[in-house]
Amino acid sequence: MKAVFSKIGGFFKSLGNKWSAVKSRIPTPKFVQKIRENERLQKINDWLNRYSLIEHIPLSLIMCFVMEWLSRHSFIEAWGFVTNHTGAYLYNSYLIFVCYSLCYLISRQTFMRMCISAVFVALGITNCIILLNRVTPFGFTDISMIGDLLTMQNTNYFTSQQAAISVVALLLYTLWMVRIFIKGKKLKPRFPYWVKLLFIVGCFASVPVTTSTLQGQGVLSCYFGNLAQGYLDYGYLYGFSTSIFNRGMSEPKNYDQESISAIVDETKQGASTIKEEDRPNIVVILLESFFDVSEANFIETSEDPIPYVHYLEQNFSTGHLTVPVVGAGTCNSEFEVLTGMSCRFFGPGEYPQKTILKKTDCESFAGDLRNLGYSSHVVHNNGGNFYSRANAFSMMGFDTFQSKEMLDITDYTPLGSWPTDDILTPATTEAMDSTEGPDFVYTITVEAHGDYPTYKVIENPAIGVTCEGKTQEQTYAWEYYINQIHNVDEFIQSYIEELSKRDEDTLVIMFGDHLPTMGLTESEVATGDLFQTKYFTWNNFGMSKEDQDLTSYQLVSEYLNRLGIHEGTMTNYHQSKIAAGVRAGTPEYMTDLEALQYDILYGKRYAYNGEDKYPATDLEMGVSDVVIDRAYFFDGKLHIYGSNFTKWSKVYVNGEKVTTNYESGQCLTIKASAVQNGDTITVCQVGSSNTIFRESNEFTVVDPNYVSDTPGSAEQPDEDDLEADDESSQN
Known part of the structure; x- marks a missing residue:
């Protein structure tokens, strides 16, 4: 070791000598000489x-x-x-x-x-x-x-x-x-x-x-x-x-098997009472940065920007939702809604999905509902690795995850920052069609995501906006945001209309994950609380309208209770506390919740008798196969035709990724020089850090001058192929 450090020291010394030699030839400025002297x-x-x-x-x-x-x-x-x-x-x-x-x-x-x-x-x-x-x-x-x-x-x-x-x-x-x-x-x-x-x-x-x-x-x-x-x-x-x-959870006082067993016994609600034939699809939608601006006292709009949401509030159960974050931190609201656990017990700014769920599986409503025959899906028009979601949803027990890498996204917001949410509608129905029986679907939107520009972007906005006491730059930001949530309102309407066509009992729960990043103050919102967003629902089987303010960790448990579903430790806990009229956030509510949460995530799992009751699933990315049907050489490129290609599709030649051009959802191209006769190609859906989420069938390529009748080989194009390729390139 001493010899190594000696060599390193000698190397730096030689560098210093060389620098001294060069520096001696450079005249020293007079002001530097004066400082030195x-x-x-x-x-x-x-x-x-x-x-x-x-x-x-x-x-x-x-x-x-x-x-x-x-x-x-x-x-x-x-x-x-x-x-x-x-x-x-x-x-x-x-x-x-x-x-x-x-x-x-x-x-x-x-x-x-x-x-x-x-x-x-x-x-x-x-x-x-x-x-x-x-x-x-x-x-x-x-x-x-x-x-x-x-x-x-x-x-x-x-x-x-x-x-x-x-x-x-x-x-x-x-x-x-x-x-x-x-x-x-x-x-x-x-x-x-x-x-x-x-x-x-x-x-x-x-x-x-x-x-x-x-x-x-x-x-x-x-x-x-x-x-x-x-x-x-x-x-x-x-x-x-x-x-x-300050990360993770500390062991609560008096944590032991006896105390956890007592909590479980005291809060147990009994078996689920819902009949098998009455189990509806349950869809939970996270609405990014969603805020009902009618609750802001300084904003006036030319018309109601969210008329369909207000229709839902008038006809179906709704209320305010207390979330753990303001302005950002989507995945913490997500964590609370999906698991029934509270982020208050973690360190400041900690994302449990990126810490404890990296190494520990976790009970969630996806796992609870599996006991009743539900399949569980996630649909999201952003990256599968963002917030470590692919890993987190596996740890939570979901079956499939359609991230943006699986979606043929073509439409974006006016700034081009985020995909529009309309792609989520067919993605959701595709996920539900991929399995038999009832479905639990978690859909995550991004269209209303910040930042919001402080300059004019939309020349003729659908919704005119004036903001009392705000600068022109702030008004431009609100105008952009409000027109985005107006689009989200239209998305919600089309989404629910599509679900209603399925002729299946369905409950939809929608919620805002946090207020937008717009410098709001408590005095500017009707609730006086920046941690409160809204949730609203829809169903097609006659569930009665019962408005109630909830916290994000109570939301799903309460609606499962209304359905007669009592699966899961956290579900039972929240259902019992709500029924007893215990207010969320009080010591009476939070003390036992903290102990139960610690036991499940960090402790000995006394609640499950020491078993791993909710193991991680082998999460499937996407629900449809990526398929290569045919490929041919033309104009110095290999044109690859198939199905379910996206902008995140990459061609691998003999296992090595090559530069890929996305032409359409049915066509990709690579340089002809990247492949040789007999090479094998696959198309992979690639996320960040070169994560391969899904892979196509293997396909054998032949020399462009060699025409083969063998199925699964590249061939010379016919006139119909050339015409189709030209059309896809123009589109």
Whole structure:
């Protein structure tokens, strides 16, 4: 090991010598010479090194301010954090000060200080860039999504230019740090090493004590319902730190088999009473960022933007829904709705689907309803790996998942940021047709997703919008958003009309996952609560209208109860508490819920007698086979014809992915030079990180000059093929 470090040191030393030789030929600017010769500056530098502990105090305060400035994109708002949240600002600065204490581990303190400063600046810049493209600040869980980020180049999240700038900046800074390490001055120790080590340990040991004290005094919070607002109120560094250290659930007090068994026994509702022939299809629809703007006191519209939703509210059960997030964090509302569990017991900003569900299967309504013969499906017009959904839905016990990679998406929102939701209607019916018996379908929309442009996009909007007390830019954003939810309203109507044609009993539950990212305040919404969205329902079998406000973890359990379905531990728990009139969020409700949730996710599963009652399923991506029917060479390309191709279809030649052009849902093309006589091709539906979700049949290619009558081989095109290919290219 010593020899390795010696070689590394020699390498950097040789680089330093080469740089010195080059630098000696470059004339030194006069102002640089004056700085070097300035004895006063040298004395100041020596004083700072001698009293670095004092230096770290203002440096920490400045660094904290810079990070907040970058995160808020505003000097004034950063200063507002200093003045309005002084305690939190000082605490965040203290965390930086503690980190600077690591400088005393080595004699090259300037080098170490620069490294530590680089980490904080990098965190600030990363959060700054991320918040230009989304509303959720940078957290530790995002690090696990770097692979997805790198595959999303040239999107509203990450461009190739940003990638290039990041790489160049990192390279330049690394070279600069190498120079500092080589040329940096070694300081003579003023204190024994054990004294410095004791000081460092003391600094880090004081952090949890200080944190706990400030949390108890209300200066800091242990839970962020709105992750973005939590970062703003308590500081970026504290928010990021909690996403690292405060994850998962802690074991509740008095957790044991006896207490869990008592909870299960006390809340058991008995066997399901619904008859087999009466079991309806159950469809749950997550409506991205859906908000009934009639509940905003500053918005006027030229007409009702969501008339069909209001028709549903007048004729079917509805109510307000308390969700765990505001402005972002869709998958946490999703988690609560699908499992009946609460995100309040996890760390601030934690996404259980990206933490505990990475390694643990989980009871959900998909698994509960399987006991009654239901098949379960997910339909979504966004990526299958986003929020680790493909893995999470497997852990939750779903059977199939139609993500965007399986859908032939052609229509997008006016900005081109997101697919429109109309593709979800045929995808849902296709999923329901793929199995026998009743279906549980979870549909996720994206059309109303932010960001919302602060400039004019729609020249002749269907819905005119005026906003009292808002700027023109804010009004443009609301105009765009409201016209998007107007489209969503039309989608809901066509979706339900299609379901009604099936002549099958069906219950549809629709809910908004969170309010939109529009800077809403509590005083601007009718409920006075930014954590409340709406849910509304539809059914075609005469379920009575009973309006009720619920939480997202109660929603599905309540409607299963109305159907006479009592399958599942969480289902029984919520049904018993609602029936007893216990209000959600109270200690009486949440204490036992926390214990039960811990037992299922982290504990010994006493609720299941120690068994793995809800194992993960072998989730099938898509419900229809991707098929290659024929292929032929023409105009320097191999034209591949088949069915169920999408923009995420990629051709693999002998197992190696090649550049693929999407022509239509029935045609793909690759360069003729990419294949040779006898090669085998397949078409794969590829998600982020090159995940292959589904694969077609194998197909053998022959030389373009060789015509074969053998089925399953490429052949020369006839006139009909050429005409069809020309037509698909034009479309």
